[in-house]
Amino acid sequence: MLESIDNNRTEILAELEKEYYAVEMPKIRMAISELIKEIGDEFKENRIEFLENEIKELKTKLTAENIRYGFTDGLGKKIVRENIYNLEKEIKRKTMHIMAIKNESQKITQEMIARAREYPIADIVGYKGKGNILCIAHKEKHPSMTIKNNYAYCFSCHWHGDAIACYMLIHNVSFVEAVKALQ
Ligand SMILES: [Zn+2]
Numbered sequence: 001m002l003e004s005i006d007n008n009r010t011e012i013l014a015e016l017e018k019e020y021y022a023v024e025m026p027k028i029r030m031a032i033s034e035l036i037k038e039i040g041d042e043f044k045e046n047r048i049e050f051l052e053n054e055i056k057e058l059k060t061k062l063t064a065e066n067i068r069y070g071f072t073d074g075l076g077k078k079i080v081r082e083n084i085y086n087l088e089k090e091i092k093r094k095t096m097h098i099m100a101i102k103n104e105s106q107k108i109t110q111e112m113i114a115r116a117r118e119y120p121i122a123d124i125v126g127y128k129g130k131g132n133i134l135c136i137a138h139k140e141k142h143p144s145m146t147i148k149n150n151y152a153y154c155f156s157c158h159w160h161g162d163a164i165a166c167y168m169l170i171h172n173v174s175f176v177e178a179v180k181a182l183q
Contacts, residue, residue: 048098055094062087108179116182119163121147124170124182135159136169 065087069080125147127133132143136152137159144156153160161169167178 044101048101051094051098055091055098058087058091058094062091103176108176112179112183113164116164116167116179117162118150119167119182121150121152121163121166124163124166125152136166 062084065080065084069077069084072080121127125133125136127147132146132155134140134143135145135154135157137154138157140156145152145154145159151160151162152166163182164175164178167173167182168175171178171181173181
């Protein structure tokens, strides 16, 4: 008798838990994703700092493992090598994550990219009139870079690019910075 009550109770609890995961969890996830959309931007710096600290810890571990590798033989070496590989992978993953957050916060759109590509290259390189110009990608005495249909191409070094690439090269800036500058 007692046993059957206990079984019953277990079933009820299991049912409640199932319902919780099926019904409540999606609601919680939804609410949190709304929250992130609303105020997430304010905490990006904190998130980056958190990840940077994690990377720092991983790098300390990596240094230790690298030292250990030198003192280990046989099967141990294989294990340490595996650890090193995993640590490097984790560091890379977190670094990419930071980059993604930074890029996202710079907010560029497809429309902005399209607009930047249409920016006249002639204006970017200060090109006037006809004929070739001195290449922007290599040093030369005789102009061998031509601009056509808003593309630049060098007949000597074969460098080529659109307005964004030209701007990035001349001003030594990132893709996002170039797109923002060419609006
Ligand atoms: Zn060139």
